[in-house]
Amino acid sequence: MSEVGISIHGVRKSFGSVEAVRDISLDIHEGEFITLLGPSGCGKTTTMRMIAGFEEPDAGTILLRGESVLGIPPNKREVNMCFQHYALFPHMNVAKNIAYGLKLKKVPKDERDRRVKEMLTIVRLEGYEERKPGQLSGGQQQRIALARALVNRPAALLLDEPLGALDVKLRKQMQLELKRIQHELGTTFVYVTHDQEEALSMSDRIAVMNNGVIEQLGPPRTIYEQPESPFVADFVGVLNAIEFRIHQIDGPDAVMKVGEGERLVVPLAGTGASVGGSLLVAVRPERVWLRVGAEPADAHHASRLGGTIGQMVYLGTLTQFHVDTALGRRIIVHELSDGAMSGAHEGDAVTLSWPRDDAAILHDDQG
């Protein structure tokens, strides 16, 4: 187990009558890239600002490398922040911006210059010392902001949706850059975003937040493939959430009969459920197989369902099929655009199917 860099326990924060953070506990490991992911208002930025010291929690503790930082002002905490809109000082050039923190720590001029230069090399903007922030593009400002924070060798770097203002292509490039820099320096990165793709592609672990609490914490793959709540499942990736009636228990599985030759199967995985009960079952669109006609893609697929293609949405690599079924709701299926379904049209009769293991039960708050 890697050592704990930042430890948050039982933290709460309200603004007036609004509870921004209800109960957060989280251990951030030294050197990891962890993302706080969630929609606006979920409390992720507030949590970050409490780590940085711009807000104080109403209750709970925050430890940085074992020592409490409660009550310590932001300028005395050993974490640095990369602000959403960069917050570069417009009246100073790049070198002075980056050196700002060093100067405050009374680092001598020679070493300051050296470290500024070193940092500029790491963010691949050598020679930019004399430029003013107003002369830089968004992506460049981003990297300078990063350099300014990292040059101080903080215990952790907090990034508040730093890529939000960049266009898509630049954002993807910067994601790779950030990952590379983080690896190179080994600094703990605490990243805040509402973009789940960003979180999935960059993080060692993701904390999915909603309404002031952490709904699930884990590596990206786990979050995506084994969402523990309807919210997580829906927020991260697209999801089919099916209201499942248990008609039959078949060994370790629950079975729902839908119609002639149509049945859905889900592993119970130890849940104490009985015939007549109902569940919420999730299956990812890319796990559903789609074939024109009455036959499933694979005879061994445990679940199969008939339907008609209601709508097709072309997404480039993937095509998204919205299929009307006897369940009374549309099932969304993702297929490769040049795959087996490339000749399909809206209105075609199709068969959906998927293996037993690709369906999972969603636990909601009561579950």
Added chain:
Amino acid sequence: MATDAVAVPRREKGRRRRSGGGAPVTLGLLSGPLVWLIVFFVVPVILIGLYSVGAVTLLRNDYFLSLTPWKQFLTSSTYTGLFWKSFRMSLGVSITSVVLAYPVAYLLALVAGKRKYTLLLVIIAPFLTSYLLRVLAWRVILGEQGVVNSFLQTAGVIGQPLEWLFYSNFAIYAVLAYVWVPFVALPIFVTLESLDLHLLEASADLGASRWRTFWTVTFPLSVPGVIAAFIFVFIPTLGEYITPTLVGGPGGYMFGSAIQSAMTTGLDWQFGSAMAMFLVAAVGILIAVFGRYLNVQAVTE
């Protein structure tokens, strides 16, 4: 289901980010200005009130703890009449200024396009110059031996100098309106500028003529700015006496003149204080009634 960033309102009341440090810092920041204003503004005004009822006395003839100065003032038709004279003058000047400034503010806010701020500066700049100077300029222009009269006489248009031009009510109104119009233009401009043009377009789209659009849409929405401007002229002008003295002649004796002479030459401080306090009360009532129009936005650019 997931609350999206788009739906969040831009300003969430009470969530505004503040700098750190807590209450001691705020106290430190405010202590200087507040102490100064309390000592040199709030307290002195209170002192006027106390002085007028004899709770504080400084001159030998002052009554001690008595309402006599007030009785003297309120029963004197001369002096209460002076107040109403000043009131009427203020009213006239304020209305004139607003009426003169409105079209210009309208032009700049809704018609002038890119040049509006420069042109606004052109209109406002005179206000930033010396008040006395501008009164002086008018004295020079309107006076008996002033520019207008001497020009007309030299040109042979008139034989005698025009009397109503100077040392008259006309002169007071003209000069004071002249002084205040630049100042008044600003709040009206600000209000008109913040108007949503789509409202005007909608009105036109629904068939209204421009005139009708103005009276039913634009003007009603600009009323808060107009009232703010009006009050900003009205209140100081209640106590105005410099211009009336300089260009109003003997008819230019105002409530403010009475207070000034009571305090400086007449040396009846209690009477003067009573009058001053009365003016404070009048201003207080006006602010209480119209205060909500005086939000800071009306004056900040």
Added chain:
Amino acid sequence: MNPAVSAGGRRGLWVSFWLLSIFLYAPIVILIVFSFNDRELVSFPWQGFTVRWYREFVSNPTLVDALKVSMVVALLAAVLTTLLAIPASIALVRRRFFAKPLVSGMLLAPLVIPLVVFGTALLILFNLISVVPFGPFTVAIGHVVISVPFAILTMVPRLERIPIALEEAARDLGASLWTTFRTITLPLLAPAVLSAFLISFTISFDEVVVVSFIAGDTTTFPLYLYSQLRLPRSLPQVIAVAVVVLVASVTVIAASEIGRRISDRKLEGDTAVFDDDEEVVVA
């Protein structure tokens, strides 16, 4: 098609604008023109171009003294006003505190008080507690009160345009509150500070009502001008000085305003990205 104005209306409005501008500037222009008139009376007929009034006023001791006093008072008042208005503005924009409307009302109240009342008030105060003798200092004190609202109204908009994220970034990097102010806020606020200083200076230099109550034996330039207007003795000289003051003040104010606008636009450009996020904390 502009729904706000018709073609005829547009012409009418522009005419009214130009008429008003002429109305506003003509007296000043006339004053300037007649300051060169070689005549003891400021009126027609024109008796020849001269600059003698501009030369003569220098040898008028009363006038020169009055000017000196005004300069000193205005300088003092402007410095004090600015020093008080900066923390007040910061408190209003960046701090959250109890009874804020009341406090801001009090700070801005001098804007609406009739000056006769204020003069009376200070007259009583300074007679009651005679700590400072009547003279330049008492006048400066009064002028500070009158100018502070204007100074605050100049600095607050500028301060609001400085994104708080800049100050937070500075603190995050290790700066104390004072260092943040010194290295980040103040440099960025500087144009507004200068504007506030100039406005306070102008207000003080021109003020005559309060001065007439509490100046004691000293005379300021406006007071001298006022007395000259009532009983003219050296009116043309006074006018010459007045014209100099006028031209100087218009130039300075115009330059500072233009400078301030340019720097405001530059600040907006440099921090343009900051538009949305400013007020929303929870995300």
